[in-house]
Amino acid sequence: MTSQSTTLSSHNDAPRDVHDLTRGDLLDLLAELKQPSFRAKQIEEWVWVKNARSFDEMTNLPKSLREELSKRLTLGVLEEVARQGSVDGSRKYLLRLTDGVSVECVGMPSGNRLAVCVSTQAGCAMGCAFCATGGAGLTRSLTAAEIYEQVMQVRDDFNARVTSVVMMGQGEPFMNYDATLAALRKLNSPEGAGIGARHLTVSTCGVIPQIMRFANEPEQFTLAVSLHSAVQKTRNALMPGVRKYSLINLYNAMGEYVNKTGRRPTYEYALIGGINDTESELQALCDFCEGTLAHVNLIQLNEVEGSKLRPSTPERAQDFVRALARVGVEATVRDSRGADIDAACGQLKQRVLRGR
Ligand code: SAH
Ligand code: SF4
DSSP: OOGGGGGOOOSSSOOOBGGGOOHHHHHHHHHHTTOOTHHHHHHHIIIIISOOSSGGGOTTSOHHHHHHHHHHOBOOOOEEEEEEEOTTSOEEEEEEOTTSEEEEEEEEEETTEEEEEOOSEEEOSSOOTTOHHHHTOEEEEOOHHHHHHHHHHHHHHHTSOOOEEEEOSSSOGGGSHHHHHHHHHHHHSTTTTOOOGGGEEEEESOOHHHHHHHHTSSSOOEEEEEOSOSSHHHHHHHOGGGTTSOHHHHHHHHHHHHHHHOOOOEEEEEEBTTTTOSHHHHHHHHHHHTTSOOEEEEEEOOOOTTOOOOBOOHHHHHHHHHHHHHTTOEEEEEOOTTGGGTOSTTOOOOEEOOOO
16 A cells, blocks of 8 residues: 555544555554565455455455454445436445445446446535535545445446546535545555546535645546536525635636646536526626636536426527537536436435434
């Protein structure tokens, strides 16, 4: 394990989990057990690449060592407590973490590709008006290992290589920056999931200081920013959690991001009938994007229980695509996978399992 993995730490005082050990920790433990140091790499491979569910599975280790490890360490794995399959082949999982909190993630196959959408927090504190996760508040941030393991869970269930990961499940990744970065690095690493950095996407509601931090990371990770309106008043109402990060500051920060990285960010824009799909909203969006390096992802709002907000019409979405094209901005209307199983964006709800 590299030194970067030192941030893969536990979220509380729970007994030490093997996921939380650095290479150095593991070597110390092996020395204490009078075991050769090459065992460290073997153990790491079982944990991170093979996603072993028990020490007993680690068949290239002597039985005595497996027993010793299981006495001293836990091997925390996410437990699947429920799943739903969509007609489009997507599968949504409800996964229980070791402290009983649960999160959802989704696997979306398409041809020989497999995309996974993961959660970075249980719940979210940002309170966006259109988001099911935001409604319930934040339970806690996830550790890097908990983020990483969601991907491995989906990989093992589909028995297929994961080709891309989007951090678009529950939570705001940039309110859990260190764990998110550590998880991205492990997903990227050949000693982990080995997924190319460009195929690893973080979606943020626009936490500017962390966007700047992200711009300075050496890897070519992909950034998506949830914009949803380029009119300050509308955005404040839709996304109260980022009110303090004004659109003009976001615009400038994204300019710096592009200058620094040379990479094209995506703006997410969920079309909400009568709210952010009017002519003046469209004009503001065009002004915000014109002359910048950006891609706009238009998403039809997924309806959320108890909310009065409704999606826009498909014709309106096409108006947006055409108007953006006229100012030289590429836009696509993204199909929402798994809408029939409530797994589409913004519909992953927080649930705390009790009595297990
Ligand atoms: N917190 C991050 C990432 C998780 S949300 C963020 O906000 O970017 C993932 C994406 O789903 C975001 O673009 C978010 O704005 C969008 N989303 C949330 N609720 C939605 C809904 N009801 N319909 C469509 N998209 C939604
Ligand atoms: Fe949180 Fe993103 Fe939902 Fe907003 S859209 S409440 S930031 S998860």
